Amino acid sequence: MATTGKVIKCRAAVAWEPNVPLMMEEIEVAPPQEGEIRIKVVATGVCHTDLYHLFEGKDKRGFPTVLGHEGAGVVESVGPGVTDFKPGDKVIPLFLSQCGECKFCKCPKTNLCDCSWSSKYYDIMSDPTTRFTCRGQPVLQFMGTSTFSEYTVINQIAVAKIQDDAPLDRVCLLGCGISTGYGAAVNTAGVTPGSVCAVFGLGAVGLAAVMGCKNAGASRIFAVDINEQKFEKAKVFGATDFLNPKAYNKPISEVLAELTNGGVDFSLECVGNTEVSEVSTAIILEAAREDFTACLCHEERVLKLG
The missing domain is CATH 3.40.50.720 (NAD(P)-binding Rossmann-like Domain)
Structure with a gap:
């Protein structure tokens, strides 16, 4: 794709601080790094967890951020070391990753992957490592996903490939609400x-x-x-x-x-x-x-x- 390896400018709903409505902004999305995938988000749902972080979250270290964790899209490009995904694949971002190697992934009783953002940064609901910038400053990626953006960059262990004919405006709900219930x-x-x-x-x-x-x-x-x-x-x-x-x-x-x-x-x-x-x-x-x-x-x- 023409955008491969380049910074993409796109629209995103940015939460600058707690208890303040989201702002539509133009953000910069950097190319994916080692083991990462850049995704064009086609559809996203709104979960109460997004609203909770915005209106009831108490830790200001979790801002500014791009919310959203219930989405679906198409792979735009992949970073070095990514072999299971290719541009054009339809995917669902996962806020609970699966590295497949840590003791938690190998245990049938838990899905709390040791490589997930939540294992280290649960209090701020985000991983400080981000590929987003806006107005010259870093913007966090909420729950490692950030689907309230036209493009997002996600670790390959937090992405699930789906079939080519999947309706993205429906399967986006599988990312949280449907799988939860x-x-x-x-x-x-x-x-x-x-x-x-x-x-x-x-x-x-x-x-x-x-x-x-x-x-x-x-x-x-x-x-x-x-x-x-x-x-x-x-x-x-x-x-x-x-x-x-x-x-x-x-x-x-x-x-x-x-x-x-x-x-x-x-x-x-x-x-x-x-x-x-x-x-x-x-x-x-x-x-x-x-x-x-x-x-x-x-x-x-x-x-x-x-």
């Missing part, structure tokens, strides 16, 4: 054939969880949300029963217990709210409580487990 059902929870499941929250993550439960063979899937307009879409993804907590004069946990003869086998909380998390754990059958995983994003939030 689907993986929670299939991998983390390990939904089993014939089981009864409940999914709280029917956003992108929740719908993906519903899909995961269905594909894992669940016989009954309760979709729980206060917005009933989401029920029709949840039905398409595989939900069988639909509950709006506001439609009952009793706790939704009691409603579910009555409808399932005591509780469900698997419960997935896809809202990000500790009160909902407490409800979702309360309706799991005692016999099904072999494992429990919780992820709290805000240090001031407390989840009651008993």
